[in-house]
Amino acid sequence: MSLIRHFINGREVADAERTGPVFNPATGAQQHEVAFASVGEVEQAIAAASAALPGWRATGLIKRADVFFKLRHLLVERQGELAAILTSEHGKVLSDAAGEISRGIENVEFAAGLVHLLKGEHSEQVARGVDVHSTKQPVGVVGAITPFNFPVMVPLWMVASAIACGNTVVLKPSEKDPSAAVFLAKLFQEAGLPDGVLNVVHGDKVAVDTILDAPEVRAISFVGSTPIAKSIYERAAANGKRVQALGGAKNHMVVMPDADLEGAADAAVSAAYGSAGERCMAVSVLVAVGDVADELVDAVRRRMGALVIGDGTDAASEMGPLITREHRDKVASYVTGAAAEGATVVVDGTTQAFDGDGFFVGVSLVDHVKPGMKVYDDEIFGPVLSVVRVESYDEAVALINANRFANGTAIFTRDGGTARQFEFDIEVGMVGVNVPIPVPVGAYSFGGWKSSLFGDSHIYGPESVHFYTRSKVVTTRWPNPSESQVNLGFPSNH
Numbered sequence: 121m122s123l124i125r126h127f128i129n130g131r132e133v134a135d136a137e138r139t140g141p142v143f144n145p146a147t148g149a150q151q152h153e154v155a156f157a158s159v160g161e162v163e164q165a166i167a168a169a170s171a172a173l174p175g176w177r178a179t180g181l182i183k184r185a186d187v188f189f190k191l192r193h194l195l196v197e198r199q200g201e202l203a204a205i206l207t208s209e210h211g212k213v214l215s216d217a218a219g220e221i222s223r224g225i226e227n228v229e230f231a232a233g234l235v236h237l238l239k240g241e242h243s244e245q246v247a248r249g250v251d252v253h254s255t256k257q258p259v260g261v262v263g264a265i266t267p268f269n270f271p272v273m274v275p276l277w278m279v280a281s282a283i284a285c286g287n288t289v290v291l292k293p294s295e296k297d298p299s300a301a302v303f304l305a306k307l308f309q310e311a312g313l314p315d316g317v318l319n320v321v322h323g324d325k326v327a328v329d330t331i332l333d334a335p336e337v338r339a340i341s342f343v344g345s346t347p348i349a350k351s352i353y354e355r356a357a358a359n360g361k362r363v364q365a366l367g368g369a370k371n372h373m374v375v376m377p378d379a380d381l382e383g384a385a386d387a388a389v390s391a392a393y394g395s396a397g398e399r400c401m402a403v404s405v406l407v408a409v410g411d412v413a414d415e416l417v418d419a420v421r422r423r424m425g426a427l428v429i430g431d432g433t434d435a436a437s438e439m440g441p442l443i444t445r446e447h448r449d450k451v452a453s454y455v456t457g458a459a460a461e462g463a464t465v466v467v468d469g470t471t472q473a474f475d476g477d478g479f480f481v482g483v484s485l486v487d488h489v490k491p492g493m494k495v496y497d498d499e500i501f502g503p504v505l506s507v508v509r510v511e512s513y514d515e516a517v518a519l520i521n522a523n524r525f526a527n528g529t530a531i532f533t534r535d536g537g538t539a540r541q542f543e544f545d546i547e548v549g550m551v552g553v554n555v556p557i558p559v560p561v562g563a564y565s566f567g568g569w570k571s572s573l574f575g576d577s578h579i580y581g582p583e584s585v586h587f588y589t590r591s592k593v594v595t596t597r598w599p600n601p602s603e604s605q606v607n608l609g610f611p612s613n614h
């Protein structure tokens with residue numbers, strides 16, 4: 121069984137005193153071991169990133185940008201290979217893996233514009249003979265900790281912008297599907313990134329805590345579940361670091377009585393069951409307004425029977441397995457427990473039989489769900505769609521605004537006024553109007569509100585340039601000796 125190793129200072133290394141299993145979720149068989157970094161190995165990675173920082177920071181912007189242009193080319197060229205890695209370790213179907221990679225490439229394209237992004241500002245003559253300019257300088261070594269569900273896109277959300285801004289990085293990907301991160305680091309190297317600028321360490325809390333506690337690491341980007349995001353935020357902030365920690369989600373899709381019901385049903389099924397519901401922007405609650413519910417539930421149910429669930433390498437499969445056996449069983453428990461909570465299980469995917477030992481579960485639809493039920497309150501992160509019936513638009517908004525998660529939401533309506541009001545009223549970071557998964561394009565930033573994000577910066581896009589740089593403001597006078605004098609007053613520009 122092959123060992124997936126760390127990538128430190130441009131080389132694959134591992135003492136492999138501790139390891140973890142990496143499965144193929146479609147077969148249920150273990151396919152690799154992944155090394156779990158010791159404190160010493162993480163310290164080596166941080167030392168490599170610290171040593172590479174002065175050189176990378178001093179590298180000309182055009183030369184830096186060149187790495188991203190080359191990287192984009194390599195990612196496009198090797199997309200098929202990378203997608204195969206994603207499917208074999210994560211389980212998502214190959215077309216979905218290709219979609220993830222193309223969204224990651226958007227972040228590389230954004231980073232390639234770094235010469236423009238890193239421009240400062242200049243004000244001439246703020247006082248007689250005095251000019252002011254501001255400049256954006258890197259924060260230093262960045263720690264990046266990523267979840268299992270997007271093993272390419274989420275690392276690129278962080279790593280592309282951080283490196284473009286002149287920082288160096290220690291990336292700790294998910295131990296469940298770690299190969300893609302090493303593949304990415306090697307592509308960066310091939311694209312001309314100097315050794316030590318991007319390092320990858322695998323592992324668990326030992327690796328993460330070492331990154332969080334290291335004084336050399338100046339900023340932390342985290343994406344994962346809410347309890348871990350909160351603890352990362354608190355520990356990193358207590359250590360004086362800049363931190364953004366994106367957490368879990370419970371995304372609601374509102375369907376108004378005037379919506380195109382067939383279109384809304386297509387969107388709900390796609391967004392709820394795509395990638396087996398293991399997307400932080402997956403729709404997990406359908407909010408049926410007024411008398412729309414019966415027809416909507418029926419339209420969703422009709423579509424569910426046609427979905428093809430199977431090994432992601434099979435081109436016919438539309439949905440693959442879940443990430444682990446334990447996660448699959450946990451997801452199933454929400455469906456099997458829903459009836460006892462007072463909900464109606466319309467389609468029970470947990471009873472669907474699959475050949476082999478893969479971590480598959482069928483798709484489920486649960487109606488008459490209410491806050492207070494576990495199926496509503498928890499982030500399930502699987503192919504389970506709940507339906508909450510409400511009387512009015514106001515009730516829909518109140519329901520969503522009372523939820524502790526606030527990553528994404530969507531409204532389906534034909535009425536522009538209702539859509540505009542929803543955009544105004546809703547307390548959620550990313551909003552779709554007739555778009556079920558409103559993931560912003562790479563030139564905007566991504567982030568939720570409330571328990572879906574701890575910290576004040578969204579990730580990738582313009583906010584990432586802000587997050588990964590420190591602003592310095594320089595006030596300049598070139599003195600005329602004849603104007604020089606002693607003046608103990610506070611410097612005034614008037």
Ligand code: NAD
Nearest residue numbers: 266267268293294325328343344345348366367368369400
């Ligand atoms: P997770 O929180 O279990 O793990 C995320 C990362 O934290 C991994 O690298 C993991 O090794 C590490 N980690 C886990 N436990 C830790 C601990 N006790 N101390 C330190 N580090 C620890 O999340 P996951 O299961 O890999 O990913 C799924 C979650 O991520 C879902 O909740 C999903 O909503 C969320 N997610 C959010 C976004 C977003 O943008 N808001 C995007 C993708 C995924």
